[in-house]
Amino acid sequence: xxxxxxxxxxxxxxxxxxxxxxxxxxxxxxxxxxxxxxxxxxxxxxxxxxxxxxxxxxxxxxxxxxxxxxxxxxxxxxxxxxxxxxxxxxxxxxxxxxxxxxxxxxxxxxxxxxxxxxxxxxxxxxxxxxxxxxxxxxxxxxxxxxxxxxxxxxxxxxxxxxxxxxxxxxxxxxxxxxxxxxxxxxxxxxxxxxxxxxxxxxxxxxxxxxxxxxxxxxxxxxxxxxxxxxxxxxxxxxxxxxxxxxxxxxxxxxxxxxxxxxxxxxxxxxxxxxxxxxxxxxxxxxxxxxxxxxxxxxxxxxxx
Amino acid sequence: xxxxxxxxxxxxxxxxxxxxxxxxxxxxxxxxxxxxxxxxxxxxxxxxxxxxxxxxxxxxxxxxxxxxxxxxxxxxxxxxxxxxxxxxxxxxxxxxxxxxxxxxxxxxxxxxxxxxxxxxxxxxxxxxxxxxxxxxxxxxxxxxxxxxxxxxxxxxxxxxxxxxxxxxxxxxxxxxxxxxxxxxxxxxxxxxxxxxxxxxxxxxxxxxxxxxxxxxxxxxxxxxxxxxxxxxxxxxxxxxxxxxxxxxxxxxxxxxxxxxxxxxxxxxxxxxxxxxxxxxxxxxxxxxxxxxxxxxxxxxxxxx
Amino acid sequence: xxxxxxxxxxxxxxxxxxxxxxxxxxxxxxxxxxxxxxxxxxxxxxxxxxxxxxxxxxxxxxxxxxxxxxxxxxxxxxxxxxxxxxxxxxxxxxxxxxxxxxxxxxxxxxxxxxxxxxxxxxxxxxxxxxxxxxxxxxxxxxxxxxxxxxxxxxxxxxxxxxxxxxxxxxxxxxxxxxxxxxxxxxxxxxxxxxxxxxxxxxxxxxxxxxxxxxxxxxxxxxxxxxxxxxxxxxxxxxxxxxxxxxxxxxxxxxxxxxxxxxxxxxxxxxxxxxxxxxxxxxxxxxxxxxxxxxxxxxxxxxxx
Numbered sequence: 001x002x003x004x005x006x007x008x009x010x011x012x013x014x015x016x017x018x019x020x021x022x023x024x025x026x027x028x029x030x031x032x033x034x035x036x037x038x039x040x041x042x043x044x045x046x047x048x049x050x051x052x053x054x055x056x057x058x059x060x061x062x063x064x065x066x067x068x069x070x071x072x073x074x075x076x077x078x079x080x081x082x083x084x085x086x087x088x089x090x091x092x093x094x095x096x097x098x099x100x101x102x103x104x105x106x107x108x109x110x111x112x113x114x115x116x117x118x119x120x121x122x123x124x125x126x127x128x129x130x131x132x133x134x135x136x137x138x139x140x141x142x143x144x145x146x147x148x149x150x151x152x153x154x155x156x157x158x159x160x161x162x163x164x165x166x167x168x169x170x171x172x173x174x175x176x177x178x179x180x181x182x183x184x185x186x187x188x189x190x191x192x193x194x195x196x197x198x199x200x201x202x203x204x205x206x207x208x209x210x211x212x213x214x215x216x217x218x219x220x221x222x223x224x225x226x227x228x229x230x231x232x233x234x235x236x237x238x239x240x241x242x243x244x245x246x247x248x249x250x251x252x253x254x255x256x257x258x259x260x261x262x263x264x265x266x267x268x269x270x271x272x273x274x275x276x277x278x279x280x281x282x283x284x285x286x287x288x289x290x291x292x293x294x295x296x297x298x299x300x301x302x303x304x
Numbered sequence: 305x306x307x308x309x310x311x312x313x314x315x316x317x318x319x320x321x322x323x324x325x326x327x328x329x330x331x332x333x334x335x336x337x338x339x340x341x342x343x344x345x346x347x348x349x350x351x352x353x354x355x356x357x358x359x360x361x362x363x364x365x366x367x368x369x370x371x372x373x374x375x376x377x378x379x380x381x382x383x384x385x386x387x388x389x390x391x392x393x394x395x396x397x398x399x400x401x402x403x404x405x406x407x408x409x410x411x412x413x414x415x416x417x418x419x420x421x422x423x424x425x426x427x428x429x430x431x432x433x434x435x436x437x438x439x440x441x442x443x444x445x446x447x448x449x450x451x452x453x454x455x456x457x458x459x460x461x462x463x464x465x466x467x468x469x470x471x472x473x474x475x476x477x478x479x480x481x482x483x484x485x486x487x488x489x490x491x492x493x494x495x496x497x498x499x500x501x502x503x504x505x506x507x508x509x510x511x512x513x514x515x516x517x518x519x520x521x522x523x524x525x526x527x528x529x530x531x532x533x534x535x536x537x538x539x540x541x542x543x544x545x546x547x548x549x550x551x552x553x554x555x556x557x558x559x560x561x562x563x564x565x566x567x568x569x570x571x572x573x574x575x576x577x578x579x580x581x582x583x584x585x586x587x588x589x590x591x592x593x594x595x596x597x598x599x600x601x602x603x604x605x606x607x608x
Numbered sequence: 609x610x611x612x613x614x615x616x617x618x619x620x621x622x623x624x625x626x627x628x629x630x631x632x633x634x635x636x637x638x639x640x641x642x643x644x645x646x647x648x649x650x651x652x653x654x655x656x657x658x659x660x661x662x663x664x665x666x667x668x669x670x671x672x673x674x675x676x677x678x679x680x681x682x683x684x685x686x687x688x689x690x691x692x693x694x695x696x697x698x699x700x701x702x703x704x705x706x707x708x709x710x711x712x713x714x715x716x717x718x719x720x721x722x723x724x725x726x727x728x729x730x731x732x733x734x735x736x737x738x739x740x741x742x743x744x745x746x747x748x749x750x751x752x753x754x755x756x757x758x759x760x761x762x763x764x765x766x767x768x769x770x771x772x773x774x775x776x777x778x779x780x781x782x783x784x785x786x787x788x789x790x791x792x793x794x795x796x797x798x799x800x801x802x803x804x805x806x807x808x809x810x811x812x813x814x815x816x817x818x819x820x821x822x823x824x825x826x827x828x829x830x831x832x833x834x835x836x837x838x839x840x841x842x843x844x845x846x847x848x849x850x851x852x853x854x855x856x857x858x859x860x861x862x863x864x865x866x867x868x869x870x871x872x873x874x875x876x877x878x879x880x881x882x883x884x885x886x887x888x889x890x891x892x893x894x895x896x897x898x899x900x901x902x903x904x905x906x907x908x909x910x911x912x
Contacts, residue, residue, distance in 0.1 A: 033650035042337035055701055058680055062705045065652060065678045070369045072362055085563040093359055096586035097366045259693040282704035346641035374673045376666055389867040397663055400890035401670045
């Protein structure tokens with residue numbers, strides 16, 4: 001039975017809790033690498049990124065190495081992709097080389113459906129299309145778990161280009177699973193029209209005093225050409241300024257998946273504000289991904 | 305005495321049999337990586353690819369890692385090549401860093417002659433010019449060995465752009481060594497004019513019912529600009545369609561070095577046909593290359 | 609206390625001697641990798657090169673692997689840099705991933721000043737701007753130490769584009785520390801106007817008979833556009849020809865940091881002349897960098 005990690009949606013809350021606890025374990029043992037390093041020894045992953053990425057690719061690479069696994073980086077630009085090979089054939093080839101898992105990022109929303117013929121090794125979604133980035137979702141849940149006694153009932157604002165954000169997509173899935181309340185903020189044209197028990201569209205300045213966390217999103221200029229966005233106006237309306245941070249309640253935190261645009265969606269001086277957990281999220285990303293890599297290779301069925 | 309792996313031609317049939325048997329050993333032990341992982345521990349290879357490649361580069365990388373060796377990937381585009389350094393000087397520098405072997409792909413037919421001054425570490429040919437791709441030749445022999453009781457007397461059709469194919473070049477060398485009969489098929493302008501005891505030019509449809517294996521080649525559009533090739537006409541005349549597969553005799557197999565163009569030289573549904581060993585070839589490629597990496601670093605003279 | 613390796617200037621001569629001796633130790637044990645391989649086990653470095661490099665990047669990578677450490681290669685072109693991320697934010701992210709050291713090359717002279725906020729892991733200067741390349745300086749000192757009984761009093765000519773050479777910059781710093789006499793030679797427009805106890809501007813042909821070593825520099829065409837330099841004239845005036853080598857005194861040696869332009873600043877046949885230590889420098893580079901990587905992670909204060 002192959003265990004894939006494609007979406008938070010297909011995992012039970014128990015499974016997600018299990019992954020979070022395992023990530024916490026890795027966090028506690030970060031200063032004792034020799035306690036961890038044998039866990040995936042002799043295992044081999046392939047990092048296959050069809051879109052540029054610093055954080056996520058390196059994060060998976062560090063996670064694999066911390067567990068004693070090897071990882072090969074496949075860079076599509078330098079390869080047979082130039083010769084017109086399909087994603088399926090490229091991945092089937094990597095699978096045939098005997099890798100133990102494939103970590104894939106791709107711009108296509110439905111890339112994993114097109115790869116259902118690949119079934120001899122686990123696939124790990126490192127960001128697909130505009131909807132899903134489940135390892136980011138897991139690290140966000142880990143970060144919230146470290147700050148608050150329980151996830152249920154937490155109020156979170158997400159602000160920015162939500163329509164094109166797979167980070168927001170995965171957090172909204174998590175919110176429904178764990179009973180968190182999500183407030184979507186940002187320019188009207190960039191916010192999906194959702195209104196249900198868990199997810200509402202709100203004004204940023206209205207919800208800031210109430211939320212436990214605000215997740216700022218990068219304006220992904222490369223994804224919506226043609227949109228006229230004056231950066232200064234954007235910052236005034238939706239940017240997380242020092243003034244807006246002062247509206248936030250005690251113990252509330254600031255999140256951002258990175259990379260961020262200083263001075264556009266977040267003020268320069270807010271990035272490393274005491275409330276900010278932005279770089280903590282990156283640290284947590286390694287622990288979350290260690291838990292994911294270990295899980296997909298663990299024995300047992302998909303419900304473990 | 306440095307042992308290079310540059311051409312099947314310079315190896316005896318005994319040496320090649322020895323490499324095939326060692327590759328079979330690695331194949332049998334693929335589920336026990338700890339039995340293998342110490343064999344090249346603390347050894348360090350450099351992967352130096354002046355031409356794009358998915359399969360071969362990753363295959364050598366996986367092979368090295370399975371043996372416990374380290375490998376560094378040298379990507380000429382990001383490097384001193386931009387500053388005008390010659391291949392000799394780049395490789396001499398890598399050699400000076402203390403690597404234990406250099407795995408080289410280059411477009412120049414005579415690249416290894418130009419590197420004869422490099423003689424402190426083994427060189428491994430990962431595809432040079434239009435003529436030689438000996439690790440592919442070895443994996444093809446391994447794949448045939450797994451299917452048939454002996455190599456001598458096997459009939460193999462090679463179909464496609466044979467003039468520009470180093471895969472075909474290495475298979476023809478192997479055929480002469482092992483007494484296999486090769487039939488060259490494809491557009492007249494892409495077939496070399498060879499006719500000897502082992503190698504003949506033939507019509508694909510005439511030989512298909514007789515051959516034990518058919519090796520389809522990718523039409524390497526990047527290598528013969530100016531040739532007018534209508535893809536549909538090509539498929540009709542030379543493509544491996546389902547109908548053509550039905551002409552093949554019992555136990556015969558389909559080979560392709562990859563990457564393939566579905567619908568041009570091979571029908572979409574033939575790629576994973578029960579007769580196809582295309583992805584098996586890729587799996588075998590790792591075992592063949594493990595045998596090669598171990599051999600070049602083994603003590604003894606070039607005849608071992 | 610974090611130990612950075614940013615400049616030879618901030619190290620005492622005792623510290624530099626300590627690093628040289630440790631590099632010598634690694635040189636003596638190069639055939640016993642298992643004696644060395646445990647020293648930095650489970651440590652993880654990031655190689656971050658904003659400028660192309662073969663030698664230095666691979667040299668650090670080999671050095672890390674020889675010590676049993678892991679290394680991840682961060683290639684800015686394939687990453688968030690495309691999304692406009694600053695160097696500080698990229699490195700802060702890598703630091704957050706838990707790497708144990710960051711090896712950085714960048715074109716900006718003052719890049720490390722801009723990164724002073726990064727203080728949880730050691731930074732290693734792999735070449736910054738036009739002034740500093742301290743690991744090259746260390747390997748040059750190591751190479752001189754292997755040839756001569758002591759550094760003090762050695763006379764060294766540096767010839768070429770000294771103004772734009774960080775290699776020259778680091779060697780001049782070392783000269784002042786160790787009491788070596790440096791003679792700057794080359795086209796007047798490419799030589800800084802320095803004249804003190806240790807550093808003088810001289811005519812190449814005048815000093816060649818007197819120096820213990822001549823360090824030839826590559827003409828870095830990419831760094832001074834607009835300069836009209838006829839290659840043949842340059843070679844005649846400043847190139848290290850066989851004739852010029854014949855002027856050099858007994859036991860004197862030829863150095864070059866590479867990559868070199870054969871026939872421009874150095875004659876083709878001089879590159880591997882018996883006096884040349886050019887490829888020896890590359891071999892020494894690995895040992896010097898092993899010493900550096902070990903030092904930055906060693907306990908104790910910056911004076912150790």
